[in-house]
Amino acid sequence: MTKTPYENFEKIPAEDRQRILNACIEEFAQHGYRQASTNAIVKKAGIPKGTLFYFFGSKKALYLYVVDHAVRRFTVRYAELAGEMPSDLFERLLYRGQVKFRFVAEQPVLFRLLYNAFIHTPQEIRDELRSRTGEYAAASAGSLTEGLDLSKFREDVDPEKAAALIQLTLDGLLNKYLGTFQQISPTEGLALVEQITAECREYFELIRHGIYK
Amino acid sequence: MTKTPYENFEKIPAEDRQRILNACIEEFAQHGYRQASTNAIVKKAGIPKGTLFYFFGSKKALYLYVVDHAVRRFTVRYAELAGEMPSDLFERLLYRGQVKFRFVAEQPVLFRLLYNAFIHTPQEIRDELRSRTGEYAAASAGSLTEGLDLSKFREDVDPEKAAALIQLTLDGLLNKYLGTFQQISPTEGLALVEQITAECREYFELIRHGIYK
Amino acid sequence: MTKTPYENFEKIPAEDRQRILNACIEEFAQHGYRQASTNAIVKKAGIPKGTLFYFFGSKKALYLYVVDHAVRRFTVRYAELAGEMPSDLFERLLYRGQVKFRFVAEQPVLFRLLYNAFIHTPQEIRDELRSRTGEYAAASAGSLTEGLDLSKFREDVDPEKAAALIQLTLDGLLNKYLGTFQQISPTEGLALVEQITAECREYFELIRHGIYK
């Protein structure tokens, strides 16, 4: 029942909505907030200039909406794995990592938008973003080490440290392949995820030796 | 003796060249390519507007030159450590990592320029950049595992894989602390490098158990 | 039974008509023709956007209608005093002047609209206005000196000239206090009218000496 400032946009047919959103995502992902052009967006989306502003009010509001949308799409993915919590540390983190990798593979443009949003963006926009997306971040946090089977760990190993190391490895891999995902198709991307998973298991094998009894 | 399109710039006194370059680096790092203002640059550099274009021809050419310069400065650092190659894998990679960390600590602005250059930049610029800087990347590669003391490794461990894992950890850490470096002074940055090194050694300890006999 | 282009508007209930008119008067008086917003008007009036244009056809036609209405309201006041004609010239003109002053005091917004309508308005609008309101001006003229007690006048004084001088004084005073009326409440305005009347009588005293025996 709450009115959003975006109601004009949200009541149009889903198909049109998607087409327009895609145009925005593409433009903002490619050029960032400032150098993205509303002219380019309306051209891509095939809508008149006035209509864009009728829907979103301003470029800033449009950007915030689009990023919000991206965050929501991303968060939904994580929410899906809420129940899934393998008791083995490696499997647990690998599973989470794969979800993220698959998202990047399937939605490389959307992820790029998300990735850039918190980096190259005017301060005022960044502040606004933080306050909007803070809740999602909080919701998706959750403890990584809770309910783990600790019996396998060597006594002198801090499980939190171990988790951090594994996470670092996963993040390093994501970062390493990020550029590649941007350049290939989602199909190729999903194949790449398999490849990365395999690579990952090799590293995990090494670490496992150092952590487990 | 090949003519560069930058000869007008390169024949002026080194001192002036440096002042102008610094003005450009600052502006581009702070605002990104598109939002950076040539007006702001000439003001910072204390040169007439026309002169900037006399030197560099266009904003795009200027940006490419500046990024190229940054890449060169970065690469030079790596070249310096050519001789230094500890025979222990962890020490070797940690040493290389520290060089990079220190560069980021000491030149956060320059690094930011470099980092952004491949992310938030118009496609045409990005393409141009890749073709220009590819050669440097290739040149600075070098084998990580050459001349290592392999006697300590467990037989079933591939040293290349081990090196990759360690490198991944280091890259993950850089990524994790990048934002912080951008916000602190070089002095504080160097202190942070020590802290990160300590954190790194903890992770290495875990990995070492899994790799060494 | 001539059809006006405003018939759609004029057939709605008088109450609604008044509410809509007031909204228009307020908006046009405050912001002038061009800067006045039809959005603001429909909001104030509580009617749908399309309905405003259904009623009036265009912003220009709306404005002309509203000004016309204001002119009519103003003229009606003058018509009311048709019977009242003191035989003393000063009293007669002062009486007429007070009617005008009181109108300004009581309807500062309406008068402002009227005043502005002939000054700051696009040429085409102004031309249209003149042709429409000319008739009213003519109708409200009437002789100022008819039925006067001429016995008090010095022989060498032309009563028409004397009347014109007095009128000039009154007009000068209105002009002088116009801005003040716009800034105060109708209540304060009526007090100001008393004050102006007093000032007026002082001037009249001087003139009386020059005109009467």
Added chain:
Amino acid sequence: MTKTPYENFEKIPAEDRQRILNACIEEFAQHGYRQASTNAIVKKAGIPKGTLFYFFGSKKALYLYVVDHAVRRFTVRYAELAGEMPSDLFERLLYRGQVKFRFVAEQPVLFRLLYNAFIHTPQEIRDELRSRTGEYAAASAGSLTEGLDLSKFREDVDPEKAAALIQLTLDGLLNKYLGTFQQISPTEGLALVEQITAECREYFELIRHGIYK
């Protein structure tokens, strides 16, 4: 030696400057600040869009400059009559009035700009104007009754009041003929000034009887 923000404009040839100024004066006088269009100005002036903003920076700054210019031109006229101070009150005020009338006759558009500037203009502009033009107003004030030959006055007449009455008459006349001046040529305007002066003397004759012995 003081730098003005208008130096870019002020260093161009006087001929061009005048042409541009005239275009601005015309547009602003006709439409007022808000509804004046910078597009229309550049078209009238025959200069590119960017050049207007290169010269003046913003529409607001342009408007302030133009009004300032008008005020200066107006004030200069008054300054010329500094020495001229007939000792007869009527002659003194008539003389001043004629200067004003002639200005209006010769520069009807400029005067219209001036007249509107303090009436129909956004608050922020009006404030700025007041602070800029205050000094001129102050400078041109001067006592109206100083050095008058008071011997001719009847004892019960306050010379200040008498002066105020005469001034009111002159202002009333200006107001009465303002619209006419706007519609005729400067040549016709000067003829009209003579006519008004004659009319004025008739009124003065009446007042004189009431004021002088």
Added chain:
DNA sequence: TATGAATGAGTTTTCATTCAT
């Protein structure tokens, strides 16, 4: 060679008006 005045294509945004229902 070196310059800075001048430019015009580009930017975001507003809002009176239309038209399908």
Added chain:
DNA sequence: TATGAATGAAAACTCATTCAT
């Protein structure tokens, strides 16, 4: 008949680039 979603022409302003000197 009455509506409100949709529009496009116009607004003010920016800035990399050019070119006469």
